Amino acid sequence: MNRADQEAYRRDYAQAKKEGKPFYPYAIYKDHVVAVLVFAGIIGMAIWQRVGVGPPVYSATSTFEPRPEWYFYFLFQLLKIFKNQTALVPVIMATFVIPNVLMVLLLATPFIDRRAERRISKRPFALSVAILAFMGMAWLTYQGETGATPTVGATTIPFTGITPGSAAAAGETVYLTEGCSSCHMVKGVGGQVGPNLTTIGTAGKSATYSGKLPVPVPGATGPTYSGANWFVLHTECPTCAKPGSSMPAFASLSATDLQNLATFLNGLGTTYK
């Protein structure tokens, strides 16, 4: 901008300031009217389309694919770039550090680049940064859309000591298909919502419970439940075995599944490693 342009701008601005309407209350009033109209439109469409409530959350599912709406795919994909470390690092990096560093850079841009030139063609650096940022987001969005499903429920855990066809092998299958590994880790595989179960068989669990079991399992008759029987009781009714437990109950498993699962869990860390 040359000096004459600056003068002209200052004149126009002073003129507008003298004759124009003040921000408060005119602009504020208009903003409120538009905001109310937008909200009324959204509420109206929701009522008109009778938007329903989805099915209730089933926290123990092993088939759920955690995926955000498409416009969050770029953030979602960032999470996957920082995988294979401890659970918190990817979350902190992808949801906090990187977005905030970029935001701060964006806010700092007017202070870094103090030239008066505003024409895009005269600002190749800013233009390339903007293009790169959009290309990066587009690429991450594409990757998030087409990338492989993240595996929450593990499909295999390498064990020694489990013979194919045995009760423990059947129990391991129950463990994997029921989604236990979405919350529990065994030998480095699985989630971290619940405690690590790699050596849970050595914990010497025992409880006294005099109520009835939701699913009667032969051999598991109270009031004292220890060894494999504690695992039967705990799986069917976590709070019966551990008052105050926050684990979901698996009372819809069959007696055989419960027994096999208990055999498997009771040997973790001793027979099955």
Ligand code: HEC
């Ligand atoms: C939604 C997450 C979740 C799922 C799915 C889940 N658990 Fe848990 N589990 C927990 C939590 C949380 C605890 C700790 C509860 C407490 O003590 O308050 C726990 C505790 C346990 C314990 C006791 C550990 C201890 O040290 O006391 C065992 C054993 C266990 N779970 C086995 C299983 C098995 C087997 C399955 C699959 C049938 C399963 N869990 C599925 C969340 C889960």
